[in-house]
Amino acid sequence: KAGVTQTPRYLIKTRGQQVTLSCSPISGHRSVSWYQQTPGQGLQFLFEYFSETQRNKGNFPGRFSGRQFSNSRSEMNVSTLELGDSALYLCASSLVPGLYGYTFGSGTRLTVV
Amino acid sequence: DQQVKQNSPSLSVQEGRISILNCDYTNSMFDYFLWYKKYPAEGPTFLISISSIKDKNEDGRFTVFLNKSAKHLSLHIVPSQPGDSAVYFCAAADPNAGGTSYGKLTFGQGTILTVHP
Numbered sequence: 001k002a003g004v005t006q007t008p009r010y011l012i013k014t015r016g017q018q019v020t021l022s023c024s025p026i027s028g029h030r031s032v033s034w035y036q037q038t039p040g041q042g043l044q045f046l047f048e049y050f051s052e053t054q055r056n057k058g059n060f061p062g063r064f065s066g067r068q069f070s071n072s073r074s075e076m077n078v079s080t081l082e083l084g085d086s087a088l089y090l091c092a093s094s095l096v097p098g099l100y101g102y103t104f105g106s107g108t109r110l111t112v113v
Numbered sequence: 114d115q116q117v118k119q120n121s122p123s124l125s126v127q128e129g130r131i132s133i134l135n136c137d138y139t140n141s142m143f144d145y146f147l148w149y150k151k152y153p154a155e156g157p158t159f160l161i162s163i164s165s166i167k168d169k170n171e172d173g174r175f176t177v178f179l180n181k182s183a184k185h186l187s188l189h190i191v192p193s194q195p196g197d198s199a200v201y202f203c204a205a206a207d208p209n210a211g212g213t214s215y216g217k218l219t220f221g222q223g224t225i226l227t228v229h230p
Binding site (some may be wrong): 033035042043044045047056058079090092101102103104105106107 | 147149154155156157158159180195202204217218219220221223
């Protein structure tokens with residue numbers, strides 16, 4: 001059974017650019033959440049999607065957005081990149097929102113220069 | 114405002130002994146708690162969870178204890194093995210945050226566990 005797949009694994013972008021990260025959940029999982037991990041802040045919640053609807057949003061500026069497609073795949077977008085956006089972005093999926101523990105992907109390492 | 118705190122950045126334990134990882138929380142609305150393990154270059158792996166209606170949950174070598182009055186939970190690993198060396202995160206969920214959902218987890222900063230052979 002394939003796990004949560006995140007692409008790309010690594011990404012280098014320049015300040016001011018925008019970036020789109022992709023997440024394919026485990027087959028059958030309809031809930032997808034995104035987290036940002038940085039050394040200083042730990043794992044911070046970004047968004048949660050279930051059946052194409054955003055159900056929860058963390059305390060991030062409007063430059064961070066996301067969406068979920070009908071096949072449960074999800075994307076997140078960061079516009080006007082800042083140096084502080086450099087982080088590991090983790091996607092996690094679950095059959096239903098959170099109750100039985102999310103399965104995380106390996107993440108996308110974004111470096112903004 | 115750090116609602117979930119893991120005050121010990123690191124813990125070193127001898128193989129075969131008990132590892133005890135601690136976690137404190139401040140939000141009394143949290144009613145579901147989880148522990149994750151993370152190896153470098155991998156995403157966190159779900160270990161064990163506990164609902165606020167329980168005070169203990171066991172799964173093999175892993176046991177989680179919850180003390181709601183103290184807003185404290187702990188993860189016990191017995192016996193510890195070198196393969197347990199990783200970063201351990203505790204996480205908490207408030208099902209009523211932003212609507213009925215356990216989808217938003219609040220994580221602690223993590224504790225690096227090193228198990229020496």
